[in-house]
Amino acid sequence: MEARMRVVVGWILLFIALAFRPAFASGDDAMLTVGGNIEHVTDQASHTYRFSKADLLALGTSTIKTSTNWTPVSVWRGPSLQSVLQKVGAHGEVLRVYALDDYEHDVPVSDVQKYGVILAFERNGVPLAPNKFGPLMLVYPRDAEPDALNRASIEARFVWQIYKIVVK
Ligand SMILES: Nc1nc2c(c(=O)[nH]1)N[C@H]1C(S)=C(S)[C@@H](COP(=O)(O)O)O[C@H]1N2
Ligand SMILES: [Mo]
Numbered sequence: 001m002e003a004r005m006r007v008v009v010g011w012i013l014l015f016i017a018l019a020f021r022p023a024f025a026s027g028d029d030a031m032l033t034v035g036g037n038i039e040h041v042t043d044q045a046s047h048t049y050r051f052s053k054a055d056l057l058a059l060g061t062s063t064i065k066t067s068t069n070w071t072p073v074s075v076w077r078g079p080s081l082q083s084v085l086q087k088v089g090a091h092g093e094v095l096r097v098y099a100l101d102d103y104e105h106d107v108p109v110s111d112v113q114k115y116g117v118i119l120a121f122e123r124n125g126v127p128l129a130p131n132k133f134g135p136l137m138l139v140y141p142r143d144a145e146p147d148a149l150n151r152a153s154i155e156a157r158f159v160w161q162i163y164k165i166v167v168k
Contacts, residue, residue: 029052029053030050030051030052031051031052031053031055031056031121031135031136031163032050032051032056032084032119032135032136032162032163032164032165033048033049033050033051033163033164033165034048034049034050034051034084034088034090034164034165034166034167035047035048035049035164035165035166035167036090036092036096036165036166036167036168037090037091037092037167037168038088038089038090038091038167039088039089039090039091040087040088040089041088049087049088051084051087053121056078056079056084056119056121057079059079059080059083059084059087060079060083061077061078061079061118062077062078062079062080062116062118063075063076063077063118064076064116064118064120064139064140064141065143066139066140066141066142066143066144067142067143068139068142068155068158069155069158071123073143074123074124075123075124075125076118076120076122076123076137076139077118077120077121077122077123077125078118078119078120078121078122078136078139079118079119080112080116080117080118080119081095081112081117081118081119081138082112082113082116082117084119084165085109085112085167088167090109090167091167092109092167092168093108093109093110093168094106094107094108094109094167094168095107095108095109095112095165095166095167095168096165096166096168097138097157097159097162097164097165098162098163098164098165098166099159099160099161099162099163100130100161100163101161103159103161104159105156105157105159107138107157107159109167111140111157115140115141115145115148115149116141117138117139117140118138118139119136119137119138119139119162120133120136120137120138120139121134121135121136128160130161132160132161133160133161134160134161135161135162135163136160136161136162136163137158137159137160137161137162138157138158138159138160138162139158140154140157140158142154
């Protein structure tokens with residue numbers, strides 16, 4: 001009974017995997033969608049700029065070596081948020097950052113230049129797992145500027161599982 005149950009569950013999981021595979025495989029390879037007050041778009045209808053991972057890599061990447069409140073000292077790598085905002089021609093004061101777990105948080109645009117914030121897709125050379133911090137996580141150089149950055153108001157801006165940013 002036990003073994004037969006496992007086989008049945010196995011078939012059900014396989015069916016689900018196959019049923020959903022085309023939805024994941026076809027078309028939408030966007031890692032990040034940027035909307036709101038932007039000049040340049042890749043999709044007119046939704047007025048958004050969609051970045052695949054290749055698009056993000058093409059912006060060039062930098063690294064920040066820092067601990068966070070929930071990770072030990074690590075090397076985070078990704079495009080600077082500045083380069084993303086430049087690419088879309090962003091105009092605004094505030095970025096509303098959206099995560100897959102329904103968390104959302106406002107980040108002042110002034111942080112972007114001041115701290116050289118990056119949108120990390122990699123930690124210690126390993127892509128961020130989609131169900132953990134990935135696809136993208138906002139990283140500040142916290143260890144380099146502890147007085148300014150090691151505080152609760154900033155911690156909430158270390159948004160992980162980012163998939164969308166709206167410029168306001
Ligand atoms: N995607 C996502 N990012 C997030 C959060 C979250 O719940 N989801 N919590 C934020 C807050 S409020 C803080 S303090 C830090 C650390 O969250 P933790 O204390 O739950 O680890 O992550 C920030 N980034
Ligand atoms: Mo928090």
